[in-house]
Amino acid sequence: MNQLAHLDRDGPVAVVPGVVFSGTPSQIVNLPTDIKGGAGAIAVFAAYLYALTRWPVLWIAPVVALLAIAVGGVGAYLRTGYTETIIDMARITCRQGILSRQVQSLELFRIQDVTSLHPWWQRPFCIGTVLVLTSDSNNPQWRLPGMRGAEQLRGELNRAAIALRDAKGIREVNMGRL
Template sequence: MSNPTDFSIDGGGTAPLNSDSEEVTLWQGSPSPWMHGPSWGFSLLSCLLVVGVFWCGWLYLVARCTRYTVTSKRIIVESGVLNKKRNQIELYRIRDVSAVQMWWMRPLGLGSAEIFSTDITTPQLRLAAIPNHIAVMSKIRNAVERIRMDYGIRAVDFQSV
């Protein structure tokens, strides 16, 4: 029979409980971090939302700081939030123009015009997420034909057979 002054944990031996005996650690630990699980989840979600808001703000700035200009002689693209970059393609260098409309742009009435040229620095250019992209593509194509006729330029494709 056990002595009422003895204490046992998980059947792991007994330690006498009297004032003359040496103190023995029976168990030591700390709470699980999961005790704050809902708070951690809320904090993580808050951080993600804050980062997400800043990221969306940055993407908005990138879009607002990009300007496409189609003139009767060239296409000019100016872009950059902090640093500015200006690129241009002469219309007579354009070989082909095509339209692309992603599934998520369709309900918004947006699309992209892809331009393929013989320009060395910009052989391919995308006018992304513009309204009436088909009409813009047609204007570019008509302007290319007009400038080629004005300058007497003919497009010749050399392809290997």
């Protein structure tokens, strides 16, 4: 059984048994951003070469454009790298942020449905997005992109949510859509 030490709300370090997942999303989720950045860099370079044949163009113009493209790529990389997800037998906790941090938690007994999505370009890398639908009115939908073994994680989340509801004696009542 996995164990993970983490800071509790009150400050002391607690050991949580039964960690289902702990880690960051795969950087593969940034592949579309990287491809767009590469295509943009090629377009900037081609436009600069074409413009040189027609007009005098300062060398700084394409450099600024290429720097903007690079900043976008690095930003996506850092956003993914500074996202941490911990799923234990009681809750899902997500920590996000580069300069400022945002921490969100979802109690597993609030989970209504879990879906795993596997876009064609992520399937060769064995990653996917886990979509969690909840009864939480503030956060009715949680997206966990770039999860390795998303299908297995989906099943484990479903089983853990059902087990927690049974252990707490919580029953779900659907009132219909408004």
